[in-house]
Amino acid sequence: MIDDRPLALMELSNDPLYGKIPRERLAYYTDESLSAGKAAAAACRGRDIRSLYRENGIEVRRRDKAAGLYGVVLRGQAVMGKTGCRVELYRDSIRELAEHSGGGKLPALSPERAEEIHLAHEFYHFLEYKRGRTISEQLEPVVLFRCFSLRRTAHINRCSEVAAHAFAKALLGLPCLPNLYDYCYLMDTGRLKESDFKTSLAKASSLLGAA
Secondary structure, three states: OOOHHHHHHHHHOOOOOHHHOOHHHHHHHHHHHHHHHHHHHHOOOOOOHHHHHHHOOEEEEEEOOOOOOOOOOOOEEEEEEOOEEEEEEEHHHHHHHHHOOOEOOEOOOOHHHHHHHHHHHHHHHHHHHHHOOOHHHHOOOEEEEEEOOEEEEEOOOHHHHHHHHHHHHHHHOOOOOOHHHHHHHHHHOOOOOHHHHHHHHHHHHHHOOOO
16 A cells, blocks of 8 residues: 555645745655644544544535536635534535546445545544644745745645544544545546556655655
């Protein structure tokens, strides 16, 4: 099975500020984000994700499809606020993910399992919201601009996505970070070449110093 670290770095590479991360700091953002997700899952060990939603009063709304996405695949979205928290799930796109999730030694997902993964992912973001600080905000910012004693910094927001993947994997006992299923979907539907995926994976492993 593919190691978590290169998959996590591939997620980080989608951040607009990824290019500002010094190479020697890539492992820091990758490993700290993974650790944060695993730690949060350990605090919920043995709990059912749907029970966690009920206990925390998080409403789950299911819709057949999302409209107005201009070709972007959206499986759900979370709305967090003082008046309540809810997660919307789009049945069509979750079902499509399940149908195209198998690949190689990776077990295919059922629609129910694909839904649980999304619920777990969003629950981690709920925990961040409840805490009042994301893992992205906890980690050191990157420097965007420096001039003498002046400098401008910003956080790598995708660290929260990596942590949410790690949370879902640990809580649900998945064989891999769930973003691997997204790549399987893209490859199976012809939106991503397997050779390009392998090249990106090898590059991520090399950047992290992995074998």
